[in-house]
Amino acid sequence: MKSDKVIIIPTYNERENIEKIIRKVFSLEDNFHILIIDDGSPDGTADIVKNLQKEFEGSLHIIERSGKLGLGTAYIKGFQWAVENGYEYIFEMDADFSHNPDDLPRLYRACRDNGADVAIGSRYCKGISVINWPIGRVIMSYYASAYVRTVLGMKIYDTTAGFKCYRKKVLETIDFDRIHMKGYGFQIEMKYNAYKLGFKIEEVPIIFIDRTEGTSKMSGGIFSEAFWGVIKLRFRKIRPRKTC
Numbered sequence: 001m002k003s004d005k006v007i008i009i010p011t012y013n014e015r016e017n018i019e020k021i022i023r024k025v026f027s028l029e030d031n032f033h034i035l036i037i038d039d040g041s042p043d044g045t046a047d048i049v050k051n052l053q054k055e056f057e058g059s060l061h062i063i064e065r066s067g068k069l070g071l072g073t074a075y076i077k078g079f080q081w082a083v084e085n086g087y088e089y090i091f092e093m094d095a096d097f098s099h100n101p102d103d104l105p106r107l108y109r110a111c112r113d114n115g116a117d118v119a120i121g122s123r124y125c126k127g128i129s130v131i132n133w134p135i136g137r138v139i140m141s142y143y144a145s146a147y148v149r150t151v152l153g154m155k156i157y158d159t160t161a162g163f164k165c166y167r168k169k170v171l172e173t174i175d176f177d178r179i180h181m182k183g184y185g186f187q188i189e190m191k192y193n194a195y196k197l198g199f200k201i202e203e204v205p206i207i208f209i210d211r212t213e214g215t216s217k218m219s220g221g222i223f224s225e226a227f228w229g230v231i232k233l234r235f236r237k238i239r240p241r242k243t244c
Helices: 018-027 047-052 071-084 100-112 137-152 166-172 187-195 220-234
Strands: 005-011 033-038 060-064 089-092 118-122 164-167 201-205
Touching: 005 018, 005 047, 005 071, 005 118, 033 047, 033 187, 047 060, 060 071, 071 089, 071 100, 071 118, 071 187, 089 100, 089 166, 089 201, 100 164, 100 201, 118 187, 137 187, 137 220, 164 166, 164 201, 187 201, 187 220
Parallel strands: 005 033, 005 089, 033 060, 118 201
Antiparallel strands: 089 164, 118 164
16 A cells, blocks of 8 residues: 555664564554665564565565664665655654654654654653663763753754654755764754754654663764764754755
8 A cells, every 4th residue: 555654664683573563563543664774684684574575565665785884874775765765754763662653643743734844752852751771871861962952052852862754855855975973873963954954843752662672782882973973063064965
């Protein structure tokens, strides 16, 4: 069935979660398509997706890459594919249920009905809404967002959020060749580009629940890249993508 909405889910070793998250999304009343970007998962994640494609023909798509090439490059690959295939609303979501698929329609309606160009599933716009994280990680994440907000001047509470909906025109405007951060700093850089290019950004409050199965991909290097990358970003001129 044709849809104007696609959810991009990057994966690496998500065999415990991938079938469950796919079936949950397809059980929703709204008609979403899914694009999996798998970075050569040795645990067989891609094989599970390809088997499910027989059941969800035309709605479930996969791009396989040769190895761990970074979250940012996975999403950019997915964005380019989604725009080329004519989707109007393009979502980012993790495979591990830390982002609740039941919140997808709320992000969609923030764009379709409220006029947002980017809708962010926000952990911090109504206090702190995080479950199962150690308190140290909650504090680090919360103040990382405050740091980004202060340095970049964005009026966004959850600057590192990875649960989002973009209108196609946003992704057609951002110059992906000038997006430099590859890890979670990528999420900051994309928001900052949308903000500086004048797009309307709306935060939708969600409850974030840490993964219960599989292994977290977070590392100290990811935070280091984001910390220094934000300072560099502050002094970079943001320009729209050149069109022929």
